[in-house]
Amino acid sequence: MPSQKQLKWSQLKVGLTVVFASIILAVLTLLMSGGGFFATKIIVTSYFPDAGGLREGAPVRLSGVDIGNVRRIRVVPNRPQDPVQVLMKVRTEYHFFLRKDSVTVLSTAGVLGETYINIDSSVAHGPEVQDGDVLPSKEVPGYEEVMRAGQSSLQNMDALLRRMDRIVAFVESGQGSVGKLIYDATLYNRVNATVNEFQNLVNELAQGQGSLGKLISDNELYNKANASIDKIDQLIDQLNAGNGTAGKLLKDPALYNNANQTITNFKTLSDDISAGKGPLGMLTKDQEFARKLQNTMSRLSNLADKLDNGNGSGALFIRDPAVYNNTNKLLADTQDLIKAIRQNPKKYLTIHLKVF
Numbered sequence: 001m002p003s004q005k006q007l008k009w010s011q012l013k014v015g016l017t018v019v020f021a022s023i024i025l026a027v028l029t030l031l032m033s034g035g036g037f038f039a040t041k042i043i044v045t046s047y048f049p050d051a052g053g054l055r056e057g058a059p060v061r062l063s064g065v066d067i068g069n070v071r072r073i074r075v076v077p078n079r080p081q082d083p084v085q086v087l088m089k090v091r092t093e094y095h096f097f098l099r100k101d102s103v104t105v106l107s108t109a110g111v112l113g114e115t116y117i118n119i120d121s122s123v124a125h126g127p128e129v130q131d132g133d134v135l136p137s138k139e140v141p142g143y144e145e146v147m148r149a150g151q152s153s154l155q156n157m158d159a160l161l162r163r164m165d166r167i168v169a170f171v172e173s174g175q176g177s178v179g180k181l182i183y184d185a186t187l188y189n190r191v192n193a194t195v196n197e198f199q200n201l202v203n204e205l206a207q208g209q210g211s212l213g214k215l216i217s218d219n220e221l222y223n224k225a226n227a228s229i230d231k232i233d234q235l236i237d238q239l240n241a242g243n244g245t246a247g248k249l250l251k252d253p254a255l256y257n258n259a260n261q262t263i264t265n266f267k268t269l270s271d272d273i274s275a276g277k278g279p280l281g282m283l284t285k286d287q288e289f290a291r292k293l294q295n296t297m298s299r300l301s302n303l304a305d306k307l308d309n310g311n312g313s314g315a316l317f318i319r320d321p322a323v324y325n326n327t328n329k330l331l332a333d334t335q336d337l338i339k340a341i342r343q344n345p346k347k348y349l350t351i352h353l354k355v356f
Contacts, residue, residue, distance in 0.1 A: 040092045041068065042131035046104040046117070047082040049139060053115040054106060060088045062098070062119045067091050070117065082137065088117060099124035104137045 048054075051073055060068040068090030076085045090098070102121040109116065119135070129135070170176060174183040204210055208217030239250055273281045 041089050042092055042129070043071065044088050044090060044098075044129060044132070045134045046086050046088070046137045047076075047079060047134070048084045048086060048106060048137050049082050051084045051086075052106045053108075054086065054117070055114070058114060059116045060090055060119065061116060062090075062094055062121065064118070065094075067094050067119075086117065090119075095128050097121045098129040099126045100129055100133055100135070101126040102129065102135055104135050106137075106139075 054070060054073060056070050056073055058070045059066045060070060068088055070086060071089045072085075072087040074085050075083050077083075079085075086104075088104075092098075098119070099121055102119050102124045105118050105120055107116055107118045108114070120138075171179045171182065173179060180187065205213045205216055208214055214221070238244055242250070242252065272278055275281060
């Protein structure tokens with residue numbers, strides 16, 4: 001049987017073990033909850049429109065890593081848009097990622113998980129956060145908003161399905177264009193008749209009946225086409241050989257030389273005319289000649305006007321019929337005289353010699 005001293009020693013060891021285990025458990029609890037006796041912590045604040053199921057003691061995470069806990073949640077006055085104030089106690093060992101423009105977001109761990117605060121510093125470039133700073137918040141759709149949106153989509157889909165069901169029922173009743181297209185036997189009969197007619201047409205073509213049938217089945221057309229192609233080939237060969245007028249036109253270099261020489265001469269003539277050389281050049285460049293030509297043309301125009309108006313002898317000669325008649329009579333008498341002289345020249349050509 002153990003002595004009294006041994007019992008006391010055993011009780012002392014059990015007590016020390018319990019105390020030591022309690023201390024270790026307390027330390028581990030603080031470490032797991034984001035605390036720690038030697039970790040430096042600061043208080044930062046954010047404001048949200050709705051707490052969204054957030055509780056005091058909920059984790060505060062930076063890019064998914066726990067850096068603190070929610071210390072207090074309360075509703076404050078004079079902030080109608082975001083009345084929920086959340087105080088967060090975070091460790092400063094991640095100060096290089098905690099910025100004054102870092103954004104706090106209410107997030108949920110899974111569909112049914114707890115709500116926590118996630119700090120997003122992916123686009124933050126401001127100075128490091130200090131104790132007592134207010135971090136801006138960003139509202140994201142919560143589970144209820146997602147469910148409401150999904151409910152609206154389901155309602156729209158249900159309405160669409162109801163309309164589709166009515167359309168299908170309408171088509172199955174044989175009504176409308178689509179219903180008649182599916183259920184009316186008349187369409188099938190017409191299509192069948194059309195197919196039969198097309199088959200008959202194909203058979204006639206295969207047997208060489210009709211114009212198209214002869215065009216497809218008769219070898220005479222092929223022979224004529226083949227002969228025409230042979231003649232065209234011979235013509236092309238003759239052209240390439242330089243035979244005939246067209247062949248010489250394509251192959252004889254003399255034509256090119258003559259054409260080139262003609263173009264050269266024409267260019268030389270054009271250059272001379274532009275330079276004022278020769279009669280044509282003077283005609284285009286000499287202003288005095290142009291003036292004289294203009295004066296002559298004006299005088300000719302005036303003369304033509306006078307002749308047209310009947311002024312002067314020339315106009316009377318042109319316009320007076322008596323002049324024409326007298327002239328015509330004079331020519332007739334002259335012809336008669338010449339005829340008479342030819343018939344009896346002695347009568348008109350007698351020579352008389354007189355001696356003084």
